[in-house]
Amino acid sequence: MSQTAPTVDEISFLDPAIQADPYPAYRTLHKERPVYLMPETGMYMVTKYEDVRDVIKDTDTFSNNLVAMTGMQSGPNIQQELLKEKGWAHVQTLQRTDPPQHDRYRKLLNKVFTGPTVEAIAPRIRTLVDELIDRFIDKGECEYFSEFALPLPGIVIAEQIGLDPSEIKTFKKWADAMLAATQRPLTEEQLREVAETELEAQHHLAKVFEDRRANPRQDIMSGLVQAGGDGFEPFSMHELQNLMHQLITGGYETTTSALCQGMLLLIEHPHLVKRLRDNPDDVDKFVEESLRFRSPVQGLFRQATRDADLNGTHIPKGSVVMVRFAAANRDAEKFDDPDTFDIDREGIAMHVAFGAGVHRCIGMVLAREELRSAYRALVSRLGNFQLKYPDKEPEYETSVFLYPVAKMHVTFDRVS
Numbered sequence: 001m002s003q004t005a006p007t008v009d010e011i012s013f014l015d016p017a018i019q020a021d022p023y024p025a026y027r028t029l030h031k032e033r034p035v036y037l038m039p040e041t042g043m044y045m046v047t048k049y050e051d052v053r054d055v056i057k058d059t060d061t062f063s064n065n066l067v068a069m070t071g072m073q074s075g076p077n078i079q080q081e082l083l084k085e086k087g088w089a090h091v092q093t094l095q096r097t098d099p100p101q102h103d104r105y106r107k108l109l110n111k112v113f114t115g116p117t118v119e120a121i122a123p124r125i126r127t128l129v130d131e132l133i134d135r136f137i138d139k140g141e142c143e144y145f146s147e148f149a150l151p152l153p154g155i156v157i158a159e160q161i162g163l164d165p166s167e168i169k170t171f172k173k174w175a176d177a178m179l180a181a182t183q184r185p186l187t188e189e190q191l192r193e194v195a196e197t198e199l200e201a202q203h204h205l206a207k208v209f210e211d212r213r214a215n216p217r218q219d220i221m222s223g224l225v226q227a228g229g230d231g232f233e234p235f236s237m238h239e240l241q242n243l244m245h246q247l248i249t250g251g252y253e254t255t256t257s258a259l260c261q262g263m264l265l266l267i268e269h270p271h272l273v274k275r276l277r278d279n280p281d282d283v284d285k286f287v288e289e290s291l292r293f294r295s296p297v298q299g300l301f302r303q304a305t306r307d308a309d310l311n312g313t314h315i316p317k318g319s320v321v322m323v324r325f326a327a328a329n330r331d332a333e334k335f336d337d338p339d340t341f342d343i344d345r346e347g348i349a350m351h352v353a354f355g356a357g358v359h360r361c362i363g364m365v366l367a368r369e370e371l372r373s374a375y376r377a378l379v380s381r382l383g384n385f386q387l388k389y390p391d392k393e394p395e396y397e398t399s400v401f402l403y404p405v406a407k408m409h410v411t412f413d414r415v416s
């Protein structure tokens with residue numbers, strides 16, 4: 001990856017080369033423009049650790065309710081109209097709400113995500129990891145993205161929403177459609193297509209919700225339909241649909257990206273493979289440092305409800321602000337030698353890869369469980385990881401706010 005830092009004028013976060021390796025740009029912005037007005041979008045990007053935390057904490061000034069900024073689409077919102085007509089239009093829940101409205105969603109969901117539900121999923125995650133490795137271990141190579149990093153979190157969520165592992169393609173189609181409109185501008189035709197696909201998902205989910213209401217299991221869908229009480233209204237079908245939308249889009253590509261970046265780090269730091277094999281407890285440190293070092297969610301959005309001043313920059317009311325978690329995680333004022341990958345660093349879990357404050361990732365217990373199980377099994381069963389085409393960088397999807405790898409051919413030796 002390139003190490004030369006661009007000048008401020010050379011930076012464009014719409015440039016696929018910068019999206020594939022944004023870190024030199026972050027170094028420039030930290031020094032010269034910590035709050036950076038992105039010329040192509042008019043958004044303000046916040047890159048310093050303390051500034052990111054200040055924005056996140058001040059939910060009165062920096063709102064998550066981005067009604068005015070419904071993605072990158074212009075013109076009439078055909079996607080929403082179709083959803084409204086034939087299914088459930090998007091409503092603002094959880095991530096798209098501010099306190100106090102957010103409190104109800106969070107209190108009800110915390111019970112689903114930190115309790116026995118995740119514990120019940122853990123053994124299945126370990127089995128799934130082994131099954132996926134079994135499928136390619138004899139080949140001595142795999143296309144790691146499609147054979148491991150994508151199916152692992154995909155199947156975990158797909159099973160929660162009542163799909164069979166063999167239906168992973170259907171699940172991926174649904175998840176891609178749900179994410180599409182937030183990732184890049186779409187034509188009217190594409191908007192119709194993503195709406196039709198999302199409708200297919202919504203009608204499937206509605207049936208599963210009704211089934212879990214009648215026949216509860218120890219899974220996320222059952223947890224969601226049963227959530228309520230303690231003075232809180234249970235979720236309506238409209239809310240349930242929207243919450244599932246967030247869990248699918250929030251929990252899939254993020255974990256896939258983390259798994260890909262983790263593998264790249266094992267390739268770049270081969271001595272760690274044996275260390276992690278011999279000391280499985282160090283896998284936890286590896287997980288945290290890899291999330292800091294190559295954060296899957298590079299940044300997310302807020303909207304200024306009033307004029308604000310941040311680190312010497314004036315942000316006018318109505319501006320969209322992007323809190324750049326990945327840049328904050330490389331801030332030299334917070335992390336010593338931030339561009340060095342060091343699993344022994346102090347304060348290893350101080351990163352903001354899962355965000356911070358009231359919107360801190362609800363799925364982080366599940367995500368950590370998936371990442372730890374994956375690396376423990378990978379290093380104990382395989383070793384000597386290499387890129388099959390070392391001269392070629394892994395392929396990246398374009399995205400302004402995620403860090404998605406698209407293809408990664410990996411070779412390895414079998415250890416057990």
Ligand code: HEM
Nearest residue numbers: 094095250251254255258296353354355359361362363367
């Ligand atoms: C390595 C994997 C993951 C990363 C890096 C990640 C990252 C994040 C970040 C940065 C936020 C904060 C959003 C904000 O401040 O606006 C967040 C929130 C969220 N995440 Fe994750 N996430 C991961 C996995 C998951 C999983 C597995 C799920 C669900 C199954 C999930 C569901 C959510 C939801 C629903 C929110 C919104 C929470 C709220 O607004 O209260 N995430 N995540």
